[in-house]
Amino acid sequence: MQIEAIHATPGYSGFFFDDQRAIKDGARQDGFTYDGEPVTDGFDEIRQAGETIVVDVELADRTVHRGDCAAVQYSGAGGRDPLFTAAEYAPVVEGPVAEALVGRDATDFLDNAELLEELQVEGDRLHTAIRYGVSQALLTAAAEARRTTKTDVLADALGAEPATEPVPVFGQSGDDRYTNAEKMFVKGVPVLPHALINSVEKIGRDGETLIEYVEWLVDRSQELGPDGYEPRFHVDVYGMIGELFGAPYDRDEVIDYFAAIEVAAAPYPIQIEGPMDAGGREDQIAAMVELREGLRSAGVDVDIVADEWCNTVEDVRAFVDAEAADFVQVKTPDLGGIHRSGQAVRYCEGTETQAYLGGTCNETETSARACAHVALATNAAQVLAKPGMGFDEGYMIVENEMRRTIARRKRDCTTTETDEITADD
Template identity: 45%
Template sequence: MQIKDVLLAPGCGAFFYDDQAAIRSGRIQDGFMYVGAPITPGFTSIRVPASSLSIGLVLTDDAVVWGDMMNVQYSGAGGRDPLFDTNKISDLASRVVAPRLLDVDASRFRDSCTKVLESVEHRRLPLAVEYGVSQALLRAAAHLQRKTMAEIICTEFGLLLPTRRVPIYCQSGDAREINVDKMILKGVDVLPHGLINSRQKFGAAGQTFMEFVKWVATRTRKIGRPGYHPVLHFDVYGWIGQEIGLEPQLIADFICGVADTVPGYTLNIESPADFGSTQAQIENYAQIVSILDNRDSSARIVVDERCNTLEDIRLFAEAKATHLVQIKTPDVGSIADTARAVLICKENKVGAYVGGSCTETDLSAQASVHVSVATQADMMLAKPGMGVDEAFSIVGNEQNRLLAMLNRRRDQNENVGLKHGVACRTLLRGSLS
């Protein structure tokens, strides 16, 4: 077969793994550190440098294609896989995954993913493994077929070559004001995330958060170019529910109040509350969505927590329990499932946001761009890391390069079709004469 060897290389994610439970409990920040003991199992401190593991597939022509495995920033929270352990993942990849990779047709992306990522003793492989291995297999299929990764996705899922640019969403991290200015000056489509992950940042009754929302809108008008009008997107990590209460009506009232302070803007509110389980999240989010829709509010709900796997995404989309799904790529697992997730959202007329985590790498970010563009997602995250410049450059440049290649491919196909049509007409005239 086309894969003759498998390489493993330890690496660094672009940010840190954070103990969300400890941060929510009120741990104090000391510079970049959090003070106190961790709560979530697996964490030795509240903030841990993100690790990753690269898997390289050595093909028969000696080309090596790579994919990167890692978990998300808030590992072990909201039903997610536990903290990434490089040694355990490396051992599993060597024992289980590598032998499977040597026995597949790597030119067939979906088939090879299905075979390589089969369960072990009725247990699904860690989602980080699915994510990294599927990236490598997507690159292998693209290399073997001399196509872009996006074209492989289009072929395998029966999609037309895309033409539309996917809007890019940047996240600010804790350096909110400086990074908001960077986003505005660079004309980012969707901003700023805000990292509203503590009571201090949300404020009593949400007052601090509301002031920040108004400041972002004001700053956009003040320093943005003429006509610049981004979508405002804030991740509140469940703090509306924690501070206002877990009552859908109260949460919807609060969100409408925030939207009223920034008239004329589309306002995305991600993770307004955590109701404790996927089913409870679906039921209560559906009520919030219904209330906002009935009021014709400019605010939209974005689901993240409790909506991790492909099946979770299907349940939320079918129940209309969100306006927009964050398809958190490392939590979904196989990147083929990210493509499926976007298509499920589209089938159910729910927005699809191909997200991910600041803990990712340049390789996983670039692969995500190809899936986002191929499936024509509604927006995609600038990643990895918490800085604006690097992530926006990696994702934005990859998208522009990809669209240039796809435009050329489309022109080539049209020229081939035109020549074929001329040849057919010539042959037809010859047969008639």
């Protein structure tokens, strides 16, 4: 089935773009927005509306298949591509991208997605958001042309065996970290709450606010969770532990703080994402290795999760090879083509590092559904509920897409077995 045309329509994403450095530097919140001037290139405001490009891939049979270009909330930070604006990049999709893909066979998903990865415009690779969104549309087109699921197309492309049950979903609370966590407890969400600890105010001058919050999580989970509920806590601190203790920090003090986090979370496991931001990949890996080895030596059972400076497939491999983290976040928009996220998850297989298929609140329902298929195809350790910061919507989208796909695959398998028996008769 031939690709006939590719169309690009500017739209909105599920959240906002935030200037992370300005926020870390102390920008004060004014209601939902922030006072002050942005410091990261490309930003007009510290918080500005998230954007997307809706990509439509039209096939020869006149069917149209969609993907959404999206970039992370904290664009331009931690080694990521710059701020993504639809007006700037829509002409690239309808120009060089369309020229490269029109006329190709839509069933050749991996070849088409790899061509997109290698494509350059004026000597530069395409923005990660473009590769991400167009590859989603290519995946959907391939699945429809082959009359199968996106999970199966990805599994074939990656040489993977798909999961037979939904992958544990990780709920994110946004700043409403108490009310949204309570919603998660009531629904029995397996991994939670993210918590968005991105300022001194939220972690506490001495880290006490985070400890108190974790203690509250334990108490409320036991009060509100379903029978037999055993959550795994996952808190993203955006490098604030490193900010708290300064650099160079006293290793024993940091280990003691993690030990206090472990005690606060008991009897449940806890993982801390982005404990520090060392300013570059090699320095970040070295800092994470030192911390992980220190926690092991002290017998502190808190997992650490790589986020900052772990953006591309190559970055993921570097963190995994160095054994720098217990989990790596595969931050889907930052890897470009959606198959690259699958490749990153698969690289973790057989290592000491587990793959957390993440992304951002600033995606769309289309990209979130596509990522649910990556999670199933690779059987990732956990997958992020997205988009948005309201929790319920993102959880519904990702969880239901996985359940729907698993049910369809079971029906297809039963139908195939029945057909084979009939043919034998």
